[in-house]
């Protein structure tokens with residue numbers, strides 16, 4: 001076995017020192033938070049600590065996404081040196097959510113259920129609730145602050161924020177300067193507990209309930225859809241597809257959903273001009289709430305959503321590599337697949353659909369017309385033939 005280890009990993013196992021102080025991991029704490037707290041307890045910056053105690057040469061670990069890092073040697077050292085149980089250490093890593101929040105089979109890329117820590121176009125990925133930090137007896141950073149669905153704090157009813165109030169720098173826990181706790185900006189040293197963040201308006205209660213709903217499901221391992229239990233990872237698997245499907249902007253019809261106007265206003269803002277960087281957090285908040293909403297009062301909201309938006313089976317599965325069985329079964333019940341060969345389509349129906357789209361000033365495409373007629377846009381040969389001849393006739 002020894003022969004199999006590379007020179008480098010042998011070095012990793014060699015000299016490192018034993019931990020002197022054992023800092024207890026806190027509930028839902030992030031690995032980088034715990035490591036930084038442990039480093040500070042040893043009167044060291046995290047980089048120095050990792051060099052000395054974990055033999056992290058050339059700061060390789062700091063450059064990596066430590067919280068999504070998956071390396072047996074690295075965890076081996078942590079198990080050996082700290083007095084805590086293996087499962088307590090592993091629970092600090094976002095990897096421990098594999099099989100519950102996401103499914104990736106040793107993937108190297110962070111899955112969409114987790115925000116990447118440097119995703120600059122929308123936000124910096126590492127969000128936080130300044131009030132949670134301020135209330136903590138021992139301040140620490142939560143794993144859930146990196147989950148895509150977690151955009152606001154249900155306890156403090158504020159949106160999470162992603163930067164320092166003083167200098168605007170993103171949060172880099174392992175880069176923080178040595179202090180009594182892990183709450184000071186790595187760049188300017190301002191106390192991050194003092195960051196102010198927008199309040200979630202009372203009208204947005206559904207959005208907070210949505211976050212609680214996802215949290216509870218992740219905690220117990222399953223969602224309840226109607227009377228059926230759905231393994232959490234199999235729901236999170238389709239979460240993104242549903243969000244994309246619901247992100248219909250101006251066209252979305254979602255009766256009874258309280259935040260519909262705000263969602264549409266935000267969409268047009270994002271389209272028309274460069275708005276504030278935090279807007280994507282709000283958008284994620286709305287989309288999340290919408291997915292939650294269609295599964296409430298099941299199946300009524302779900303059926304209404306399908307009908308009012310004239311959706312077909314394929315809209316729900318498009319782009320999914322794997323369609324979970326529960327999802328397929330649910331779709332089959334409420335939105336059966338079209339008979340692809342299809343019934344016979346008449347010229348009048350197709351013409352009617354084209355005229356209808358034109359009257360709304362909408363683009364006439366083979367796909368849109370087929371949706372209205374209720375058949376598949378390329379497989380139904382009769383439809384294809386009629387559409388093409390009509391479209392040709394109308395344009396000439």
Ligand SMILES: [Zn+2]
Pocket residue numbers: 129130131132133153154155156157
């Ligand atoms: Zn909070």
Ligand SMILES: [Zn+2]
Pocket residue numbers: 164165166167168169185186187188189190
């Ligand atoms: Zn700062």
